[in-house]
Amino acid sequence: MSILSVVSESLADALALLLPVECAGCDTEDQALCAGCRGALVPRPTRRLLDGGVEVHSALAFEGVAARVIRCLKEDGRTGLATPLGSALRAAVLAAGVTEDAVLVPVPSSRAAMRRRGFAVAPLLIRRAGFRGVTLLAPARATADQRGLDRDARARNVAGSLRVRMGRAARMRDRPIVIVDDVLTTGATLLEAARALRTAGLVVTGAATVAATPRRSSATHR
Ligand SMILES: [Zn+2]
DSSP states (O other): OOHHHHHHHHHHHHHHHHSOOBOTTTOOBTOSSOHHHHHHTSOOOEEEEOTTSOEEEEEEESSHHHHHHHHHHHHHOOGGGHHHHHHHHHHHHHHTTOOTTOEEEEOOOOHHHHHHHSSOHHHHHHHHTTOOBOOOEEESSOOOOSTTOOHHHHHHHHTTOEEEOHHHHGGGTTSEEEEEEEEESSSHHHHHHHHHHHHTTOEEEEEEEEEEOOHHHHHTTO
16 A cells, blocks of 8 residues: 555544544434444445356445435545444455455456546555555556446456466465455456456455445446
């Protein structure tokens, strides 16, 4: 993680203490996250097996309060929210059955998203979950925003979009890898991450996300 992202995270956290805030979940004034919305972020891990053979554990349903809080983190840069979301992620990572030697690999943000936000979402969530991530994946090319794309278009959009940092990967051979992302939608991004890692000879044992779109949404390809 770069010095710049450390500074921008700390700065955002410091500003959050000074500036008036509204609850990220329900707009109640003067608190970053009210007790009721905090309760909505208590993890209830679920499991989904993707067609590509990747088992994903997710802490929350991506709807209501959880969806709003995740959007506030990602789109409004309210990085303080990574703490409660990281706690939820921790439950998903533990549900994925991580072992002592497991390596948590964050899905990298696209270059465009990094420029827009100034911080990478998945590595921040991993740190707030109390784990150390290993940045093995990097964008291989630009991708379009996945929002608004249907299932097939998402898969095409991300195919071949990630590459493995081979120098680091060499030290991770034979260690179980759990891929980590913020939200599971169609699974296209996680499958692309698994493809890149497996092609590099690494062992992917599963994935964990903070939230997953409820199944009815995946049935309508959203
Ligand atoms: Zn609230």
